[in-house]
Amino acid sequence: DIQLTQSPSSLSASVGDRVTITCRASQSIRNYLNWYQQKPGKAPKLLIYGASSLQSGVPSRFSGSGSGTDFTLTISSLQPVDFATYYCQQSYNNPYMYSFGQGTKLEIK
Amino acid sequence: EVQLVESGGDLVQPGGSLRLSCAASGFTVSSNYMNWVRQAPGKGLEWVSVIYSGGSTNFADSVKGRFTISRDNSKNTLYLQMNSLRAEDTAVYYCARAAKLSVIAGRDYTELYDAFDIWGQGTLVTVSS
Numbered sequence: 001d002i003q004l005t006q007s008p009s010s011l012s013a014s015v016g017d018r019v020t021i022t023c024r025a026s027q028s029i030r031n032y033l034n035w036y037q038q039k040p041g042k043a044p045k046l047l048i049y050g051a052s053s054l055q056s057g058v059p060s061r062f063s064g065s066g067s068g069t070d071f072t073l074t075i076s077s078l079q080p081v082d083f084a085t086y087y088c089q090q091s092y093n094n095p096y097m098y099s100f101g102q103g104t105k106l107e108i109k
Numbered sequence: 110e111v112q113l114v115e116s117g118g119d120l121v122q123p124g125g126s127l128r129l130s131c132a133a134s135g136f137t138v139s140s141n142y143m144n145w146v147r148q149a150p151g152k153g154l155e156w157v158s159v160i161y162s163g164g165s166t167n168f169a170d171s172v173k174g175r176f177t178i179s180r181d182n183s184k185n186t187l188y189l190q191m192n193s194l195r196a197e198d199t200a201v202y203y204c205a206r207a208a209k210l211s212v213i214a215g216r217d218y219t220e221l222y223d224a225f226d227i228w229g230q231g232t233l234v235t236v237s238s
Contacts, residue, residue, distance in 0.1 A: 001170075031222075032222060032223075034222070034224045034225070036154075036225070038154075043203055043205075043228035043229065043230060043231060044146075044154065044203075044225070044228060045228075046224050046225060046226050049210045049212075049222045049224035050210065050212045050220065050222040050224075053210070053212050053222070055210075055224070055226065085153075087153065087154055089154075089156075089224075089225070091207075091222060091223040091224065096142070096159055096167060096207075096223065097156065097167065097169070098144065098156040098159065098207070098223070098225075099156055100146075100153060100154040100155065100156060101153075102153045103153040103154070
């Protein structure tokens with residue numbers, strides 16, 4: 001099975017900061033990598049699919065990059081609403097397993 | 110409006126069974142890859158199961174042989190039958206649609222990516238004596 005490892009597990013940052021979260025796959029997943037945002041008590045929300053494509057309605061301060069085994073999610077200028085937990089997910093397996101990374105909690109400094 | 114609404118979560122004893130439901134509106138369950146994802150208290154997301162549009166299924170190793178996934182096309186509803194429940198199955202269970210989202214990858218060529226674009230609100234399953 002493909003394992004996804006996110007780093008860091010938690011991160012403190014301030015409003016206006018540029019933040020980068022990393023996701024590493026245990027084998028190449030080409031660019032079959034998605035990113036989600038989850039706030040406490042809420043369902044996850046899709047931000048990025050195909051490693052770098054922005055989901056409709058998601059602010060342009062979010063961007064994704066990478067291919068193969070190494071991927072990043074970048075928030076260019078943190079807003080108060082961005083403090084949440086972020087997950088990567090792979091959709092490369094066939095048959096699909098859709099595994100998730102362990103999450104990165106983004107907190108206010 | 111496109112939405113998913115889960116129900117059926119409850120307190121159940123170890124070894125017991127429970128069936129979760131996920132009613133869809135605004136799209137057709139049988140035309141999509143439909144999934145269950147769970148989240149144990151204070152933990153991360155764990156993918157549980159998928160039913161493909163063709164009807165075949167797949168499961169995480171942690172639930173294989175104990176859980177089954179199905180759908181009722183007439184009710185546009187997804188189900189998760191959970192048997193032989195364990196304490197470690199305690200979680201909020203979400204249903205989610207895996208949409209095939211397209212990206213232009215070259216001239217006259219698009220790539221399709223599966224991503225969970227619609228989620229339910231979740232239903233809590235507690236396994237405890």
